Amino acid sequence: MKFGVIRFPGSCDDVDALLACRRVGEAVILWHADRDLQDVDCVVVPGGFSYGDYLRVGAIARFAPVMEEVAEFAHAGGLVLGICNGFQVLCEAGLLPGALLPNTSLRFIFRQVELEVVTQSSPFTGRCDPDQQLSIPVKHTTGRYYAPDDQLARMEAAEQVLLRYAPGQNPNGSLNDIAGVCNEQRNVFGLMPHPEHAVDPLTGPTGGLPIFESIRAHVTDGALV
Amino acid sequence: MADAHEGLAPVRARVLVKPKAGILDPQGQAVERALPALGFSGVRNVHVGRLIELDVEDPARLPEMCQRLLTNPLIEDYEIVEADGVNGAGSHPA
Numbered sequence: 001m002k003f004g005v006i007r008f009p010g011s012c013d014d015v016d017a018l019l020a021c022r023r024v025g026e027a028v029i030l031w032h033a034d035r036d037l038q039d040v041d042c043v044v045v046p047g048g049f050s051y052g053d054y055l056r057v058g059a060i061a062r063f064a065p066v067m068e069e070v071a072e073f074a075h076a077g078g079l080v081l082g083i084c085n086g087f088q089v090l091c092e093a094g095l096l097p098g099a100l101l102p103n104t105s106l107r108f109i110f111r112q113v114e115l116e117v118v119t120q121s122s123p124f125t126g127r128c129d130p131d132q133q134l135s136i137p138v139k140h141t142t143g144r145y146y147a148p149d150d151q152l153a154r155m156e157a158a159e160q161v162l163l164r165y166a167p168g169q170n171p172n173g174s175l176n177d178i179a180g181v182c183n184e185q186r187n188v189f190g191l192m193p194h195p196e197h198a199v200d201p202l203t204g205p206t207g208g209l210p211i212f213e214s215i216r217a218h219v220t221d222g223a224l225v
Numbered sequence: 226m227a228d229a230h231e232g233l234a235p236v237r238a239r240v241l242v243k244p245k246a247g248i249l250d251p252q253g254q255a256v257e258r259a260l261p262a263l264g265f266s267g268v269r270n271v272h273v274g275r276l277i278e279l280d281v282e283d284p285a286r287l288p289e290m291c292q293r294l295l296t297n298p299l300i301e302d303y304e305i306v307e308a309d310g311v312n313g314a315g316s317h318p319a
Contacts, residue, residue, distance in 0.1 A: 055294070059294065102251065104249065147299075
């Protein structure tokens, strides 16, 4: 299978994302000003500071030419993974519900967190074990997930929350300890932690690998959602 | 659309953006806690937002600009102030 990792001006985790994807498949960089998605099976919107994060985090990147194609790709059922700034971009683009607000501490946080896999019923968590905890680093200033009460209730009922911070580990004050959510159609997923930084035993826990393996399994084995 | 306003003198406008009521505003809280430390008592409901100044030829389009780019209506309320006074406010049509 083939991943495409978007590179915006200000992206900084695009290379790690590329290398993480290459552990399970092919991967290419998609330039923000291009409209060609190069027939990828999954688009990764990586972490960083797209377009300087001017105005609001993710607010300008959503208007990049490549994002118009990503929106079309997503609406057609294509898999889209947004990591950190990528999650913020997908929320601003309306491809994911909710928004990310400044951490309650008002500080940049950088630490390893344990994540609970809420459900395996998604292309992004299908290969996780039931009740598995993933050890993955977070590093952000604006990661407090928010959605209005009624929307949040609908999302919980539909199992759109795929990952939560383990009890006592919520680093940013997100509602319901949410670390990652998917859209209603379950083909677009955003999370604040960085699975691409947790794939090589040389540098620490490999809690990020099951996410990439799940995507590969979904695409190549036709694993059911 | 062909711009009927082309050539008109632009209007100076300000868009005041603040966190939506009811959403936790840690920045406002931090400021509120800091003021008494300097001896400023009796201050409540502090909120920290953003000011956007712009010269615009067609002020009627400001609400659309606010909805689509200048603010995120899910988490922010805004107020449009033109040079001649308050012109309008907006929030998410909930």
